[in-house]
Amino acid sequence: MKSFVSIVVPCYNQAQFLDEALQCIYNQTHTNWECIIVNDGSSDHTEAVANGWVAKDARFVYVYKNNGGVSRARNCGIEHAKAEFILTLDADDKYEATFLEKALAVLVNNAEIGIVSSWGRRYLTNGKPLQEFKSKAHSVSDFLFGNGLHMGSSLFRRECWEKSGGYDTDPRNGYEDWEFYLGVCKLGWKVKIIEEFLFFYRQHLVSRRTTMNRQYKDNMAFIYTKHKDLYLPHYEDMVNHFLDSIVSEKREYLKVKNKLEFKIGTAILRPLRFVKKLMR
Numbered sequence: 001m002k003s004f005v006s007i008v009v010p011c012y013n014q015a016q017f018l019d020e021a022l023q024c025i026y027n028q029t030h031t032n033w034e035c036i037i038v039n040d041g042s043s044d045h046t047e048a049v050a051n052g053w054v055a056k057d058a059r060f061v062y063v064y065k066n067n068g069g070v071s072r073a074r075n076c077g078i079e080h081a082k083a084e085f086i087l088t089l090d091a092d093d094k095y096e097a098t099f100l101e102k103a104l105a106v107l108v109n110n111a112e113i114g115i116v117s118s119w120g121r122r123y124l125t126n127g128k129p130l131q132e133f134k135s136k137a138h139s140v141s142d143f144l145f146g147n148g149l150h151m152g153s154s155l156f157r158r159e160c161w162e163k164s165g166g167y168d169t170d171p172r173n174g175y176e177d178w179e180f181y182l183g184v185c186k187l188g189w190k191v192k193i194i195e196e197f198l199f200f201y202r203q204h205l206v207s208r209r210t211t212m213n214r215q216y217k218d219n220m221a222f223i224y225t226k227h228k229d230l231y232l233p234h235y236e237d238m239v240n241h242f243l244d245s246i247v248s249e250k251r252e253y254l255k256v257k258n259k260l261e262f263k264i265g266t267a268i269l270r271p272l273r274f275v276k277k278l279m280r
Contacts, residue, residue, distance in 0.1 A: 040067050114159075
């Protein structure tokens with residue numbers, strides 16, 4: 001009998017995309033699954049869309065909870081899950097039809113692997129392609145300074161979620177995907193990347209990801225502090241990482257500074273700054 005998989009789809013006010021996400025699940029070539037749709041206190045028609053799929057196929061399950069954020073919604077879905085393999089999918093993203101079949105085969109046949117992902121493509125809400133991302137992540141070292149998967153959706157063992165403590169719901173944890181993967185790999189689990197474009201990430205002009213980037217310092221501090229025991233043995237790696245970041249930012253600054261537009265702007269503002277200085 002084919003392995004059973006629980007797919008968790010948290011949704012908060014994204015009913016307009018939910019149909020497409022659930023359709024990609026319905027289209028999976030691996031058919032032994034349940035899909036738990038977690039309505040995280042939405043004020044739109046998420047419930048109506050979800051119940052439409054529940055009526056269509058008994059493999060879909062609908063759960064409502066008060067709004068608490070994506071980490072709580074995912075944890076809630078996994079708590080309701082019956083399978084030992086968990087697939088997470090945000091309500092505005094989608095997988096190619098063979099992803100579940102291919103990813104599951106990796107987990108079933110490789111006991112040391114805890115997480116399976118794939119290459120992916122980002123695209124705008126209007127369908128315009130943005131970029132491709134090809135992860136090469138394999139172990140904890142690939143998650144020390146960022147999300148080595150470049151995405152939040154993956155197939156993983158329920159045991160990984162249980163032993164790592166699940167998705168951390170602390171409000172300072174803005175990069176919950178990265179922190180979860182880091183916690184799993186910290187326990188010794190390996191990651192496998194399927195080198196095919198099987199995941200599609202919808203990039204909104206103003207997204208939660210953009211908001212989190214504005215809180216970069218606090219989010220990074222939370223992860224580094226929580227996993228201090230992991231980072232201390234990698235002190236030299238941390239120093240090199242931050243020095244490389246400083247050099248990179250300096251290089252970008254000099255690029256901008258040397259542009260003609262920047263020089264013209266500086267020339268225009270120079271007399272105004274002089275006047276402002278005299279008025280102090």
